[in-house]
Amino acid sequence: MDSITQVYKRVFINDIDSFVSKCIAKLLSKNTLEADGTVWPHNYRVVGTTSSDSEEHRPYLVEAYIRPKREKILQKLMECDIIIYNITQHPDQVEEARWAVTALHDKKSNFQQTKMFILISTVMTWACSEPINSEEVELPFTDEDFRRRKAHPNFKKHLELEKMVAKMGKTDRMLFSTYVVVSGLQYGMGEQAFHLFFKMSWLGQENEIPVFGDGTNIVPTIHVSDLASVIKKIIEHQPKPYYLVAVDYSNNTMEDIVKTIACALGLGKIRRKPFEEAFLKQDLSIMDIDLLQVNLCMEGGHLKELFCVQWLCEFGLVENIELVVEEYRQNRGLLPIRMCVLGPPAVGKSRVCMQICDHYKLHHIRLNETISETISNLEYFVRNTLSDAENEDSTSAIEAQDLLNIFKDHIEQNGGFLDDQVLVKVMMDKLMSNPCKNQGFVLDGFPKTYEQAKELFHVEDHESEEKSYLISYCNKKILPEFVICLDASDSFLKDQVINLSEKLVQEKKYEQEHFLQVLAKYREKIMEEESIINYFEDLDIHPILIEITSLNTPDSQLLMHSICERVGKPRNYGESNQKVQEEVMMLTESVKKADKEQKEMEEAKQRSAHWEMWTKTLEEKRQWEVQQLEVLSIPMKTYLTEHIITTVSQGLVACGSAWPEDPLDFLAEYLIKNHP
Numbered sequence: 001m002d003s004i005t006q007v008y009k010r011v012f013i014n015d016i017d018s019f020v021s022k023c024i025a026k027l028l029s030k031n032t033l034e035a036d037g038t039v040w041p042h043n044y045r046v047v048g049t050t051s052s053d054s055e056e057h058r059p060y061l062v063e064a065y066i067r068p069k070r071e072k073i074l075q076k077l078m079e080c081d082i083i084i085y086n087i088t089q090h091p092d093q094v095e096e097a098r099w100a101v102t103a104l105h106d107k108k109s110n111f112q113q114t115k116m117f118i119l120i121s122t123v124m125t126w127a128c129s130e131p132i133n134s135e136e137v138e139l140p141f142t143d144e145d146f147r148r149r150k151a152h153p154n155f156k157k158h159l160e161l162e163k164m165v166a167k168m169g170k171t172d173r174m175l176f177s178t179y180v181v182v183s184g185l186q187y188g189m190g191e192q193a194f195h196l197f198f199k200m201s202w203l204g205q206e207n208e209i210p211v212f213g214d215g216t217n218i219v220p221t222i223h224v225s226d227l228a229s230v231i232k233k234i235i236e237h238q239p240k241p242y243y244l245v246a247v248d249y250s251n252n253t254m255e256d257i258v259k260t261i262a263c264a265l266g267l268g269k270i271r272r273k274p275f276e277e278a279f280l281k282q283d284l285s286i287m288d289i290d291l292l293q294v295n296l297c298m299e300g301g302h303l304k305e306l307f308c309v310q311w312l313c314e315f316g317l318v319e320n321i322e323l324v325v326e327e328y329r330q331n332r333g334l335l336p337i338r339m340c341v342l343g344p345p346a347v348g349k350s351r352v353c354m355q356i357c358d359h360y361k362l363h364h365i366r367l368n369e370t371i372s373e374t375i376s377n378l379e380y381f382v383r384n385t386l387s388d389a390e391n392e393d394s395t396s397a398i399e400a401q402d403l404l405n406i407f408k409d410h411i412e413q414n415g416g417f418l419d420d421q422v423l424v425k426v427m428m429d430k431l432m433s434n435p436c437k438n439q440g441f442v443l444d445g446f447p448k449t450y451e452q453a454k455e456l457f458h459v460e461d462h463e464s465e466e467k468s469y470l471i472s473y474c475n476k477k478i479l480p481e482f483v484i485c486l487d488a489s490d491s492f493l494k495d496q497v498i499n500l501s502e503k504l505v506q507e508k509k510y511e512q513e514h515f516l517q518v519l520a521k522y523r524e525k526i527m528e529e530e531s532i533i534n535y536f537e538d539l540d541i542h543p544i545l546i547e548i549t550s551l552n553t554p555d556s557q558l559l560m561h562s563i564c565e566r567v568g569k570p571r572n573y574g575e576s577n578q579k580v581q582e583e584v585m586m587l588t589e590s591v592k593k594a595d596k597e598q599k600e601m602e603e604a605k606q607r608s609a610h611w612e613m614w615t616k617t618l619e620e621k622r623q624w625e626v627q628q629l630e631v632l633s634i635p636m637k638t639y640l641t642e643h644i645i646t647t648v649s650q651g652l653v654a655c656g657s658a659w660p661e662d663p664l665d666f667l668a669e670y671l672i673k674n675h676p
Contacts (some may be wrong), residue, residue: 008045012080015093016048016064019192020086020120020224027228029060047076074103081113082235086120087158088183091287094157098164101178105168108176116238117165117178118231123220123247125159125182127152127294140297146243154290169242179234183227184220184247184298185291187317188324190331193291196283197258198328201266203573204435208271209262212278215255217295220247223313233307245300250316254292260318264325266434335571336440337362338478342532343486344522346496346510348554352486353444355560360570363441370430371418378404424455431478439572443480450530482567483536488548493519558594647674
């Protein structure tokens with residue numbers, strides 16, 4: 001390989017950020033793995049046009065041209081060896097593709113080497129074709145029938161372009177070869193026309209997913225990665241036929257597809273609705289609505305005969321729904337967030353769980369509510385099924401009745417409680433439900449013990465020579481990603497209970513003696529070697545420890561902010577970007593306000609402490625000065641007492657007795673006469 005000079009082919013793809021074009025670009029940019037294990041570097045350099053102004057990183061792209069003028073596009077087309085135009089998504093690309101193939105055809109005499117033009121069109125150019133009947137059996141359309149095709153009224157321009165591309169490739173195939181690839185409805189990698197059904201099932205906002213029309217129409221489909229593989233095979237093999245049908249071997253009806261999606265992501269219920277209601281769905285474009293109405297049975301004969309396509313989903317969406325659903329979740333970023341909130345009684349677990357669920361759009365799983373819901377569902381199912389003797393689900397209803405009896409027996413035998421085995425079964429069924437698997441959940445105070453966690457998450461013990469290890473036989477679909485452990489001092493928890501209303505105390509069974517027993521039991525359990533905290537630690541799920549205080553309460557924005565920093569952004573459809581930004585701004589402002597208030601409180605405390613210290617220092621200094629003055633005045637007091645005060649006092653007494661006209665002169669004369 002080192003001795004071979006790598007020759008790169010330059011590939012142009014229009015509308016590079018669109019669903020199909022992006023997938024083709026990514027495939028052409030990947031290295032090739034041969035059957036013998038040899039890895040060959042890709043020999044394609046992909047460029048393309050885009051209407052996006054964002055500085056998005058596209059590792060599969062060499063250059064991106066943002067809304068270029070046609071003069072620049074033609075210049076770039078002339079530099080490329082392969083030109084791929086995808087017209088399956090945006091109708092405005094039809095006119096650009098017509099101009100591009102015409103401009104290239106006119107300049108073919110200037111080509112330095114052979115150029116290949118591939119048009120990716122849609123099966124809607126066949127939508128009104130007359131079926132082929134043989135011995136009263138309707139045969140599928142194949143590539144050979146392309147001359148008999150009739151387009152849907154909204155896709156006549158697509159058909160005209162197909163014919164033009166095919167015609168221009170016939171004039172001189174050595175210089176300018178053209179291919180038309182008619183694609184079935186693409187699915188996978190995040191979805192396109194079927195996205196509405198995936199979204200509705202994932203959100204679970206409607207119990208029944210609509211099937212527009214009678215649902216019996218056969219929809220030709222192909223996984224978008226398989227379509228990209230077909231394009232790559234055409235580039236590599238340059239087959240003689242110039243018109244190829246790219247569809248898988250499924251021939252599923254619309255009802256089959258919607259039912260499969262609803263079962264994989266939702267409750268599995270569908271309802272037929274008039275096709276006119278499809279126009280009320282904002283997620284469906286006019287082109288999508290036309291695509292969902294198509295009724296064609298097609299086969300891609302050339303794909304099987306000319307080259308071996310390495311199929312990802314050879315037999316369609318229904319047969320490969322698990323793979324498609326996983327791609328949908330990964331590409332849309334719709335990954336569930338699984339959390340568990342633990343802590344002592346009265347610490348505020350439920351309030352924290354509610355805030356988390358509200359922010360991340362998760363399901364709040366509480367033990368008592370889950371048990372009540374399970375019993376209610378069983379009673380409803382039994383009541384509505386056993387009443388109909390001809391119901392196909394009568395056997396399931398009998399099993400449900402048996403399970404309901406087991407619940408009731410356990411509750412009676414355990415004084416109103418279920419034992420751990422039944423509790424774990426109920427919680428596991430809840431966590432394995434599609435809503436919890438789709439959006440995620442927050443477990444509120446469950447599991448409480450090491451044993452419950454071990455049973456719930458399917459962890460097995462394996463003995464080694466040194467010690468017992470918990471190894472990875474976990475049900476990762478329900479194992480929490482994040483564990484939040486709240487804690488608070490016993491005095492704080494007691495104050496919380498004291499401040500509760502009598503009704504809440506009765507509901508939560510927080511009577512003084514019982515609460516203290518439950519709290520002591522929790523403290524004892526959490527200190528054991530096989531504690532619930534250590535269970536998660538053994539699985540490398542390190543709990544987020546949060547201390548609840550009077551400043552950091554369960555309702556505090558600071559607490560929620562610290563949780564969001566650790567967990568990250570929501571992973572769902574959520575609200576509009578503007579609303580999300582508003583919520584983020586509000587949360588940021590709340591956090592800033594709380595920080596400011598806390599800072600002001602700290603500054604006030606510091607000022608108070610400084611004022612007290614300053615006042616104390618001033619008082620001490622004043623007392624010291626007084627003492628110093630008293631010490632300095634002692635000699636003077638002694639002198640005055642001994643030499644002046646006695647004579648002056650006698651003079652004043654004499655003055656008071658004589659009442660002279662001038663007291664001062666009288667006193668002066670008295671002092672002179674009686675000076676000692």
